[in-house]
Amino acid sequence: MKVQMKKLSRVSLVLLLLGVCSMQTLYAQDFQFRARGDKNQRLTYVLGQTVEATVSIRLRHRGPAVDYFVTANAGQHAGGDVQNRRAVSTEGNVLRYQVYDGSGNILSTTNGITGSFPQSTGGGWQETTIEIPLQLLPSEFPPAGEYTDTFALELYIGDSATGTPEETEEINVTVTMPEIVDLQVGPPGASYGSFGRTYSISIDPALPGMGDGADLLVLANTGFALEVSSDNGGVLRIGGLEDTLPYRFRFNGSWITIGGTGSFRITGTEPPTGIGGRSYSFFAEIEYYDTLPAAGNYTDVLNFTVVAP
Numbered sequence: 599m600k601v602q603m604k605k606l607s608r609v610s611l612v613l614l615l616l617g618v619c620s621m622q623t624l625y626a627q628d629f630q631f632r633a634r635g636d637k638n639q640r641l642t643y644v645l646g647q648t649v650e651a652t653v654s655i656r657l658r659h660r661g662p663a664v665d666y667f668v669t670a671n672a673g674q675h676a677g678g679d680v681q682n683r684r685a686v687s688t689e690g691n692v693l694r695y696q697v698y699d700g701s702g703n704i705l706s707t708t709n710g711i712t713g714s715f716p717q718s719t720g721g722g723w724q725e726t727t728i729e730i731p732l733q734l735l736p737s738e739f740p741p742a743g744e745y746t747d748t749f750a751l752e753l754y755i756g757d758s759a760t761g762t763p764e765e766t767e768e769i770n771v772t773v774t775m776p777e778i779v780d781l782q783v784g785p786p787g788a789s790y791g792s793f794g795r796t797y798s799i800s801i802d803p804a805l806p807g808m809g810d811g812a813d814l815l816v817l818a819n820t821g822f823a824l825e826v827s828s829d830n831g832g833v834l835r836i837g838g839l840e841d842t843l844p845y846r847f848r849f850n851g852s853w854i855t856i857g858g859t860g861s862f863r864i865t866g867t868e869p870p871t872g873i874g875g876r877s878y879s880f881f882a883e884i885e886y887y888d889t890l891p892a893a894g895n896y897t898d899v900l901n902f903t904v905v906a907p
Contacts, residue, residue, distance in 0.1 A: 629666075630658040630723075631753045631765035639732060641695075642774045645817075646791075649734040653769055655751060658725045660718040668711040668728060669759050670697045673749035673771075680706040685745035685773050693738050693745040693773055698731045705730060707752075707759045734773065739873035741819050742777035746770070779822060781904050782815040782875075790815040790875025801884060804834075804843055804896060809883035814902055817875040822868050823907045824878070825861040826900055832856030834896035841892045844885040847900075850878045867907035 634654040641649050657666070672680045675692070681704065684692045699705045715724050730751065748770050752763035784793030799810040816822065832855065834843040846855045849864050856862060868876075 627661040627664055627755065627764075628659065629753065629765050630656070631751075631767055632656055633767055633769065634727065637767065638770045638772065640772045640774070641732070641734060643693075643734060643738075643776065645778055645780070648736060651732045653730040653732065653751070655728040655730065655767065656725065657713075657728060657753070658723050659715040660721060660723050663715060663717040664755055665712065665714045665757050666764075667754040667757055667759060668705075668713075669707045669752050669754070670705040670730070671707065671750045671752070673747045675747055680704055683747070683749065685747040685771055687740070687743040687745045687775075689741070689743060691740045691743060691745070693740045693775060694735045695738075695747070695771065695773065696733050696735060697749065698733065700729055700731065710754075710759060712757055732771065737873055739778075739819055739870075740775055741870060742775050745773040745775060775819070778817065778819050779904050780817040781902060782817075783812055783902070784815065786811050786813050786879065788813050788815060788877070790817050790877075799882060801882065804884050806884050806886040809881055811879065811881035814878040814880055815875050816868075816878070816904060817871055817873075818868075818904065819870050821870065821907045822904050823863055824865045824868070825863050825903045825905055826854075826856065827859070827861040827903075828856045829899040829901070830897075831858050832898075834898050836892060836894045836896045839892055839894070841894075841896075843891055843896045844887055845882055845898075846885055847880060847882040849880055861903065863905075 632655070634656050639651050639653060641651050643649060655668070670680070672678050673683050675684045675686045676682045682694065683696055684694045686692055697705045699709060699711050703709055705711070711728055713726065718724050748768055751767045751769060752759070753765040754760065755764050782790060782793050782795060783797040793815070797812050799812055801808050801810050814824070834845055846853055848854070854864060
């Protein structure tokens, strides 16, 4: 009887130890995956500049050692295509933007941010911060308005987006696109961004039929029209004398003669130009005159203005 009791005691003790070991192995992972600060990202388009923002995600963990994988979906309006993330206005206009992994690569469900935590001791929390850049694409130039989208950051256990995300954080993106209208002038064939707001043409000799030209360059994300006015009422004048030279100019293929002061509209309603701008050709030509004018330099200043249609 004594021998049998000892054997039972040994079996009972072994079973108790196995139960304790099983509880340690199944100790759960514990994560906190949240945006630091405001998860509502607001960006404002600036012409000629790269506009960026950064989403900071705080990742906290306690429990056994673990690898993690952070991804981003395509957002609400991209049709599942992460290459084509887009914010949309209430009018249905589209402005593309992109989400990156911190190394210049597009953050997606296959290209994620990887990391790991060692086993925590004493039930304490471990913490890291993940920085996720957002960028407005420089090729974008949609109409003025407010554009919105929402995309999700997802946390997976392991080194790939397998199974169900452990945690998800939605990021709201709002982009303000201001109304932009700009006008430049340069030599024929110039492109927008290459020149400024003043340009001089020279007609030498100032004989009838002789002329010189330039290009007007407009950048606008709204409809517009062009007007012109002349400082000298549409003639060339020489300083200190009353002699004048008549001239006319061809604008975008049509001949125009300015008679008097004030502004004259020289286009109808023009549509938005796109990011590359739009050029309008200009050519000034001396008209025929009956009386030979005095020798000297004759000038006029034409003022072109972009106006609401």
